[in-house]
Every structure is written in C-alpha cells, then in structure tokens.
Amino acid sequence: MNLPSPYALFVGDADPLTAKTAAGIAYWRPERCVAQISLPGCSVDLKMPTLSPAAAAAAGARLLIVGLADFGGAIAPRWVPTLLEALNAGLDLAAGLHHRLADMPELAAAAKRLGRNLFDVRQPRPEQTPFATGEKRSGKRCLSVGTDCAVGKMFASLALERELRRRGVAADFRATGQTGIFIAGSGVSVDAVISDFVAGAAEALSPANAPDHWDLVEGQGSLHHPAYAGVTLGLIHGSQPDALILCHAMGRDHIDGYPSYPTPTLERAIADNERAAQLTNHQARVVGVSVNTSKASEQDARDYLARIQDRLGLPCCDPVRTGVAPIAEQLLRTAATT
Amino acid sequence: MNLPSPYALFVGDADPLTAKTAAGIAYWRPERCVAQISLPGCSVDLKMPTLSPAAAAAAGARLLIVGLADFGGAIAPRWVPTLLEALNAGLDLAAGLHHRLADMPELAAAAKRLGRNLFDVRQPRPEQTPFATGEKRSGKRCLSVGTDCAVGKMFASLALERELRRRGVAADFRATGQTGIFIAGSGVSVDAVISDFVAGAAEALSPANAPDHWDLVEGQGSLHHPAYAGVTLGLIHGSQPDALILCHAMGRDHIDGYPSYPTPTLERAIADNERAAQLTNHQARVVGVSVNTSKASEQDARDYLARIQDRLGLPCCDPVRTGVAPIAEQLLRTAATT
Numbered sequence: 001m002n003l004p005s006p007y008a009l010f011v012g013d014a015d016p017l018t019a020k021t022a023a024g025i026a027y028w029r030p031e032r033c034v035a036q037i038s039l040p041g042c043s044v045d046l047k048m049p050t051l052s053p054a055a056a057a058a059a060g061a062r063l064l065i066v067g068l069a070d071f072g073g074a075i076a077p078r079w080v081p082t083l084l085e086a087l088n089a090g091l092d093l094a095a096g097l098h099h100r101l102a103d104m105p106e107l108a109a110a111a112k113r114l115g116r117n118l119f120d121v122r123q124p125r126p127e128q129t130p131f132a133t134g135e136k137r138s139g140k141r142c143l144s145v146g147t148d149c150a151v152g153k154m155f156a157s158l159a160l161e162r163e164l165r166r167r168g169v170a171a172d173f174r175a176t177g178q179t180g181i182f183i184a185g186s187g188v189s190v191d192a193v194i195s196d197f198v199a200g201a202a203e204a205l206s207p208a209n210a211p212d213h214w215d216l217v218e219g220q221g222s223l224h225h226p227a228y229a230g231v232t233l234g235l236i237h238g239s240q241p242d243a244l245i246l247c248h249a250m251g252r253d254h255i256d257g258y259p260s261y262p263t264p265t266l267e268r269a270i271a272d273n274e275r276a277a278q279l280t281n282h283q284a285r286v287v288g289v290s291v292n293t294s295k296a297s298e299q300d301a302r303d304y305l306a307r308i309q310d311r312l313g314l315p316c317c318d319p320v321r322t323g324v325a326p327i328a329e330q331l332l333r334t335a336a337t338t
Numbered sequence: 339m340n341l342p343s344p345y346a347l348f349v350g351d352a353d354p355l356t357a358k359t360a361a362g363i364a365y366w367r368p369e370r371c372v373a374q375i376s377l378p379g380c381s382v383d384l385k386m387p388t389l390s391p392a393a394a395a396a397a398g399a400r401l402l403i404v405g406l407a408d409f410g411g412a413i414a415p416r417w418v419p420t421l422l423e424a425l426n427a428g429l430d431l432a433a434g435l436h437h438r439l440a441d442m443p444e445l446a447a448a449a450k451r452l453g454r455n456l457f458d459v460r461q462p463r464p465e466q467t468p469f470a471t472g473e474k475r476s477g478k479r480c481l482s483v484g485t486d487c488a489v490g491k492m493f494a495s496l497a498l499e500r501e502l503r504r505r506g507v508a509a510d511f512r513a514t515g516q517t518g519i520f521i522a523g524s525g526v527s528v529d530a531v532i533s534d535f536v537a538g539a540a541e542a543l544s545p546a547n548a549p550d551h552w553d554l555v556e557g558q559g560s561l562h563h564p565a566y567a568g569v570t571l572g573l574i575h576g577s578q579p580d581a582l583i584l585c586h587a588m589g590r591d592h593i594d595g596y597p598s599y600p601t602p603t604l605e606r607a608i609a610d611n612e613r614a615a616q617l618t619n620h621q622a623r624v625v626g627v628s629v630n631t632s633k634a635s636e637q638d639a640r641d642y643l644a645r646i647q648d649r650l651g652l653p654c655c656d657p658v659r660t661g662v663a664p665i666a667e668q669l670l671r672t673a674a675t676t
Contacts, residue, residue, distance in 0.1 A: 134564030134596050195536045195569045196529040226472030226575050226618050231533045233561075234568025258472050261617075275610075279599075280564050 002186045003119060004063045004092055006034045008056035009048075012079050013041040014068035021096065022046060022067025024179040028158050032185070034059045037082060044068075053086035063119075065182050066095035073098030075107075083107055087116050094119035096178025096189065121181045122189045129188075132199035132238050134280055139209030140335055143241035144219035144290070145273045147263040148256055149228065151249040152319065153219040154180050156290035159319035160245065161216045163328040171214040174205050176235065180218045190220055191231055198231060202238025214331075217241065223272050224264045225255055233276055240281040242338070243331050244273055249292045250304055266312060283338045288315040288327030340524045341457060342401045342430055344372045346394035347386075350417050351379040352406035359434065360384060360405025362517045366496050370523070372397045375420060382406075391424035401457075403520050404433035411436030413445075421445055425454050432457035434516025434527065459519045460527045467526075470537035470576050472618055477547030478673055481579035482557040482628070483611045485601040486594055487566065489587040490657065491557040492518050494628035497657035498583065499554045501666040509552040512543050514573065518556045528558055529569055536569060540576025552669075555579065561610050562602045563593055571614055578619040580676070581669050582611055587630045588642055604650060621676045626653040626665030 007029075009022040016023065026033055026046040035051035038044070051059060064086040070076045075083075075097060083093055083101075087110045095101050101118040102108055111118050142160065144153035157173055157180075164171035173180070175187025188201045206215040217239045221228030246269055255261040264272070270286045277284035289308060293301035301321055309316040315326035345367075347360040354361065364371055364384040373389035376382070389397060402424040408414045413421075413435060421431055421439075425448045433439050439456040440446050449456050480498065482491035495511055495518075502509035511518070513525025526539045544553040555577045559566030584607055593599040602610070608624045615622035627646060631639035639659055647654040653664035 132565035134593075134599055191532075191534040193533050194529075195531050195533040195572065196566060198533045198568045199565045223571075224617060227470035227537045228534060229575055229614075229617070230536045230568040230570075230572025232568075233571045234533065237564050237567055255472075261472055272613075276567075279562060279567070 001119065001121060001181065001188070003094055003182065005032045005185060006061050007032055007182070008035045008037050008051070008053070008061035008064045008086070008091065009033055009046060009067040010037045010064050010079070010082065011042055011044040011046070012068050012076070013039040015043045018070070019044045019068040021069070021179045021182065022065070024154070025065065025067060025182045028183045034061045037064065037086070039078070039082065053082060053091060054089040057089040057091055061091060064091045064093050066093070066097065069097065075099050075101060075104050080104065080106060084110055087111055087114055092117040092119065094121060094182065096121045096181065098122065121178055122192045129193060129197040130200045130204065131197065132203050136240065137208035138211055139213045139215065140243070141206050141215045141217055141239050141241045142243040142245060142287070142331060143217045143236060143239045144245045144247055145232065145236070145269070146219060146222045146247040147224065147266070147269050148222050148249065148252055149225060150256060151247045151252065152290055152292040153247045155319050156245050156247050156324065157216040157218045158183065159324045160328060160331070163324050164214055167328065169214060169332070170210060170212060171216060174215050174217045176205065176218045176220050190235055191228070195230065195234070198234030199238035202235045206239055219247070222255070223276060224261070224269065226258055226261055236273070236277050237280045241277055241284050242281060242335060243287045244277060244284060245288050245290050245327060246270055246273065246286050247290045250296055250301070266308065270312070285334055286314065287330045287334050288317065288324070290324065290327065291316060291318050293318045293321055339457065339459060339519065339526070341432055341520065343370045343523055344399050345370055345520070346373045346375050346389070346391070346399040346402045346424070346429065347371055347384060347405040348375045348402050348417070348420065349380055349382040349384070350406050350414070351377040353381045356408070357382045357406040359407065359517045359520065360403070362492070363403065363405060363520045366521045372399045375402065375424070377416070377420065391420060391429060392427040395427040395429055399429060402429045402431050404431070404435065407435065413437050413439060413442055418442065418444060422448055425449055425452055430455040430457065432459060432520065434459045434519065436460065459516055460530045467531060467535040468538045468542065469535065470541050474578065475546035476549055477551045477553065478581070479544050479553045479555055479577050479579045480581040480583060480669060481555045481574060481577045482583045482585050483570065483574070483607070484557060484560045484585040485562065485604070485607050486560050486587065486590055487563060488594060489585045489590065490628055490630040491585045493657050494583050494585050494662065495554040495556045496521065497662045498666060498669070501662050502552055505666065507552060507670070508548065508550060509554060512553050512555045514543065514556045514558050528573055529566070533568065533572070536572030537576035540573045544577055557585070560593070561614060562599070562607065564596055564599055574611065574615050575618045579615055580619060580621050580673060581625045582615060582622060583626050583628050583665060584608055584611065584624050585628045588634055588639065604646065608650070623672055624652065625668045625672050626655065626662070628662065628665065629654060629656050631656045631659055
C-alpha cells in the first residue's frame, strides 16, 4: 500500500488524547503535512494551518487522513460532511480504523463518482501476501519488541531511523501499524493479516537490500501478551532481525488491561525475544532498551535509566528525554562484529 | 460453525493421497458417514457404499463434503456437475479449500435458488471472534504441539479423545483445521483467522466446562516453523493447556519444505512449548510424545519409541502402532496432582 501525499490531517472535534494518529504523523513527518482540518470544538493544535478541505487541496494536499479515533473504531456520522467535502475538493481519503471508509455508502458512492481512492490501511489483503520462505536476505534489520503493547515501539523505531540517517547510515522505517503506515506512506497492518501470512508479510515488508542498509521494523504486541503474542512472533520470524530494541514503559507492572498478567522482567523479555528471533537469524541480539519515562520526574527518570543500563549492560534510553544515540552506536558496533 | 450430518464424502477422481480429508473423516467418524461419491477413475475406497448424490440423500445424508484437494486448492470444474446434483438432491455442501464454494457462481446461484447452505470452513469470520481475555476458565485442556507441521497433531488429539472416553472420562476433540472440523462437525480454522484474534478464537473454541472435562485441542504448525509459529503461539496461549502432547515424525530432520531449518530436538521442543504455554497456564506440562513411525519397520519403530521414552522420561507412543494409553494415563496422573 502506497499512500499519496502531502497530507491534510483530519482531527474532527478531537482532544489531544483521541488524535494520537494525527499527532504522530505531524511529529515525525511535518514535511509531508500541509494542513489540519477540524470541526467546531476541536482542541488539537498540530502547529500547522487549520484549513477547509478545499483550501487544503489548493495548498497541495492530495490525501485526507482520518487522524482521530472515535468510540469503537467507527467512522462517526458527524465527520462525513467534511469527508465528502474533501472528496469533492479532489482529495483521496485514508483511515486506519476498525470500520472501513469503503463500507460507508455515501463515501463509497462519492469516491466512485469522482474517481477518488479510499485507503483503509487496517484491512487485510491476504491474496497479495506470500507465505514466509525463511530464507536469509541481504541488508540489516532492527525490530522493536516490547514488554507490552503501547510502550513506544513505533517511536523507538522512528527515533532510530532519524539517528542512523543523521550518521549517514542508509535506514528506512518499516510500518506495521496504522499510524506508522501514515508516517511512512506505506506498510502492512500486520494485526489485520490472516494469521498464516504474518511472517510472510513481514518478509515482504523488509525485502533484500544493500548490505549496509538498515530496515527499522515497527514491532507490534508482545511475546508476553496473552492475546497478541502470536502476531509478535510472526513479525519476529519474518523480520529476521539482526538487532532488537526492547521497549518498556516505566512503572508498567502488568499487561495493560490484563491485571493478572505481570509484565516480564527486562531480563526475561530479552531472553525470550532473542530466543524467538534466533530461529530465523542466529545473530539476533537486543542492542538497547527504550523506555517511556514520561510519567516520572527528570531525576527519577535519569536514575531509572542509569540503573537499568548498569543492570543489563546495554544502553538504556528514553527517545523523547535522552534520544537514542547510544542505542544507534551499540547497533552499529554489534553489526560490525558479526 | 456447526455442520449438519450425516455426511456423503465426495472423493471425485482422487487417489488415496489426494483424498486425505475424506479418509480422515471416514477413519474417525464412520458413524457420521453414509456414502462416498466418486467420479470415474477414482481409486479411493473408504469402506462405505459408493452412491449417487440422490441415493446418498435418500440414505439420509444431509451434507456433501469435498474430501479431496486439487492443485492449488481450487474447486475443479469437473467436480461441479456432481456438486450441483447434490444441491438438487437436497444436500448442503462443505469444503475446506483455499478457493470458496461460495465464489463459484453456478454453485452460489443454485444454493440460493434451492435454499441450501455452502460451508467454506477455511474462511475467516473475524466479526464473530472476540479478543482473548487471558482469564482462567474451568475444565481441563490438552493441546497437541509439534516439531513441524504434518506430524500427526490431529491424529494424536483424536486418539486421546477416544482413549479418555474409553476410560469414562468426559472428553471432546476441538478442531482447528479443515479435516478436524469435518470430523468434529464444528470448530475454527485458525490459520484463516485474522492474526489479532487467534488466541481469542482458541479461547472460544475450548470454553469453560466441568472441572473434570477434557478438551483435546487440535494443534497447528510449530513454534519452530519459520512461517507459522505465530499461529501456534496464539493457539497455545488461548487454549491455556494443562497438558501438551508433543508430536513428531520419526526421521524428519528438517522442517518440511524448509531444508535450512532443522527440526528442534525433542528436549528443545518440550522446553519451548512449556515455556510458551506457562504464560497463560502455569501448570502446563508435556505429558507424552506422539510419533508417526509409519515409515519404519516394526522393530526400528519400537526401538525408537523405547529410546525416546527412556531419554525423556515421558510416555512415547505411535497412535497407530501402539495406541496412546500410556499418554492418557500420564495425563490423568499429572492432572490429579495439580
């Protein structure tokens, strides 16, 4: 799936908490965004012009992305007039919700009539996905894994892409979730892939490349999550990662929404993820730990990161607070010796 | 998915190798089958009357099952006249192939006109599947796992169901693949489930039950398979097995179709499967090893089973050659002490 750009980010009447997708796109790819499009009551400020769909199109936008989530993953009826306006103004539409744009009769009819595209990035496309071959391919890959869902795996992979590029290393973020796909402009929503094809989808997402090129593959779920570990394992095997970054949220002591499931210790998570990854890449090693410390004070966060780093003997960073330079260094060092 | 019965087994012009689904149903559920339906050139003998669709219907059949596989998982055009005859005779149709009965315009139209059902058991039904809760439920579960695909997991689970029932233990086989679903008359084709829902589908398949009741859950894939391990892990987590049976094919030294992937040692397979299963059930233990020794002589097979049993300290059987009584005993013993 390849998305047209530049983007106009539709944030509806969202507050910052429900517009995380738009915020992620604006943070990581400001150069790809020309406008935000809001409804009355919106409290989201993405630091870009707030325009009508027609004005956004005039400013160069080619795609409106639904950048907020409503209850249950629906396309809310109150958004539809604006989405129709966008189609009429010449924009394609994209969303990554459970409900599909293509299943909204008004939108489907208007898109058809006007010759516009509707991109539902969460939808499976099994017919285009091959089974995994397990065969080694050229190029280097780094996959983010986690002690739980929602611990900053996408953020860590993007931060590492930025850090490697800054050092002149060829590197590409490979998206596996909705927000990541909007940021990258392409990708595969692996949690929507038919289970038999997950590893194959991960292979296709990070194909053979130049020997020194790094793919930074966005991880999903956690090997220690009672509902989603299978998705994680398929992604690990298909990515054949040379390097893993373990992601964690400071203070998260149980799997979110599953109070009887403690998060694994970092040591356990490292051992289990390396063991799983070594099935398809014997070299696979965790090269750093990325922690979301946003809920802690500066001092507590720094102490925590230092303590973990001592304990594990691996660079331990918060991508927002400290950057990931030490992890990039460790990754390049490890790759040079294998 | 609940299938009507009795069955008429359609074997087309198959030979025994391509009619494995029909053979499995006939072997495990002869009481559910009234006829085989063949085309000229068929060399399959399921030890039941060969009837026309109309005669099968007259003999009580309610469902024709496509019990053979053609190249690429298609519904072969040469089968269609017989399938139409069956619809006209009052039978529903079922298949577990990659291509769907419902996608064949002639069959779909006839079924609609006549009010018959088309059951495509391999098709995903995400909208009906919940996410996994990870919550402990009553009843006992035993899952078959393997060193590879196609090592006798379905067979081992069915043999154990039969052995437990013989001992008066309440037990039900739970099907996760096409042939298993036809044998059980219900089930979920987990390899066709959207990846996010695999563990949830496994929970739904083996729901809470009486404390002494055993579900024998049919395993899929292998934790050590580079393409399908994610399916296996989701099934392990959702099944929350108290007991695992490890299945292996004697002499299989690499993953079928993946020559650079050796099959794991039995010790490694036991350790990794127990470790994975203990996330959702701390009691999970491998209680026996089931080996397909069909390619070996009687003496070689018996020697092999004895050697493995000594080495692992676990009962080691070939369900066909020796039966699985020792595994059933070990399973009941283990359950009694936990």
